[in-house]
Amino acid sequence: MGERQKQLLKLLRGSKPGLSVDELSKGLEITRNAVRQHLAALEVAGLVGTGASRPSGGGRPQQLYVLTELGKEMAPRQYSWLAQLVLASVRREAGIDMGKRMTEIGANVAHQIRSQYPGLSTHKEKVEKLTEVMDQLGYSARNATVSGGESIIEADNCVFHSMAKKDLAICHLDRGLMGTFTDSDVEHHECMAQGGNVCRFKLKSKEE
Structure with a gap:
């Protein structure tokens, strides 16, 4: 797993309701397309899934992404x-x-x-x-x-x-x-x- 994907998981770990592509893009300081690529890889690995949708200002609802149970277990638990x-x-x-x-x-x-x-x-x-x-x-x-x-x-x-x-x-x-x-x-x-x-x-x- 690359550093960006580890950072993405850490961001999701800090937000139980989930985060949108835009929020992840801002938090990671990378493009939305790059975020989507990382999310796709993490979804295939079973670490990330889709959560609820959130209304946006008059536009299409934003899809939120959340950690799966497996994704939560990826967090370091050193002792x-x-x-x-x-x-x-x-x-x-x-x-x-x-x-x-x-x-x-x-x-x-x-x-x-x-x-x-x-x-x-x-x-x-x-x-x-x-x-x-x-x-x-x-x-x-x-x-x-x-x-x-x-x-x-x-x-x-x-x-x-x-x-x-x-x-x-x-x-x-x-x-x-x-x-x-x-x-x-x-x-x-x-x-x-x-x-x-x-x-x-x-x-x-x-x-x-």
Whole structure:
């Protein structure tokens, strides 16, 4: 798969309703004909399909393109296999609180990663670095700061998606990771495993 096709899949991953040829052309900075050629190849591969049509300003409705289930699975999930092993191990322990244990595991991961960045001091720096780390891990993450010292991290790709659909306790690993890395209280406002467009977390600094 070429870089353009990877970029096209990433754009579609960030838009659950789908994107039109014009929107993909603008996002990729290539011609509409080139977009159509890439879409045709990705459709043959079973990675992209046609979604709904969207009315355009008085003209012919725009056809939207979306990721297929196979296309969604093409997203990088660099350590979901490890989480499956962890879950299997935890489930063998009698009387375990899965949510609490996942939070503890996420916190331990955060301590290990934070040790690589000793210079982080402000909440903003911690959130920005965490977003960068999560993006490298395959979350396709981005962040924004809102009023009151709170930050939002959104992820277009849940690295534990298949597992989280079966057991939402796995989401506590993310919360443990994010809360410990950024010294924040974390609220999970939207979840892809529950039908959301993104995984959205609000982080409020404990130091303020």
